[in-house]
Amino acid sequence: MSERMAFVEALARVQAKIPSADAYHLLNEAIRLGRIEARQGPATSMRRALDWVPNLSDREIDNREIDRTSLDTWLDRIVSDARGDPLPANQNSTRQPHRPRGTGYADADAAIVAEMARLYPGQCASATEAAWAIVGRDGKGAKGTGAPESKVDRLVRLYGRTHRE
Structure with missing residues (x-):
């Protein structure tokens, strides 16, 4: 964990960014799912809690400490999702599967397709x-x-893509 903050400070930040949501349940669910890093804090964080949010209910008094970076990242994602903003390219969670560059047969096949173009049409009746x-x-x-x-x-598929008939 990097810089930590009291649970109630994190709760206040969630309430400020997402005022209409049940911040307590939203924050707890994100912690439970591992989207926000948290750990049990010392008893002194309970006293710091009262400085952050007055009139806390019993359920909201919690001495967990929250990782500030993971909270900020999670909040940014939630707010941008709510607005419909696209995620930055490095945070895109739905990346298409692909073959790593340079591991296919493209280079070797290019020479064969060139030879196929020389043979068809002419000596051969089809690309196959x-x-x-x-x-x-x-x-x-x-x-x-x-x-x-x-x-x-x-090879025939590659020929069809590169040599339109």
């Missing part, structure tokens, strides 16, 4: 026939550990 002519029935003409049919399918 041109791919088979280069890959061979054993599949050794193209990189990869897949079946020859899979390699031909991959």
Whole structure:
């Protein structure tokens, strides 16, 4: 944890940012789900609590200490979600799965597709026939550990994307 604050100070910050919500339950739920870091604080934080929020009810007197950074991050996210603001790119939680750069067959396949373009149309009747002519029935003409049919399918798809007929 970085800089810490009393639970009631955090509660006051939540009430200030989101006045219409039940701040106590909202804050407790965020802590329970691990979105905000908290730990049991010393008994002295109970006394500090009365300085932050007057007229606390019994349920709101809590001696947990809250991590200020995680609270601020969580509050910013909640407020921006409520306004409909887009999240910054580094906080986007729905990233599309993708292959890491440089781990595919794109470089090796580019040379084969260029050769396919030379063969079709002309010597071969289709892009598939041109791919088979280069890959061979054993599949050794193209990189990869897949079946020859899979390699031909991959090359024909790439040919179709790069050479519109």
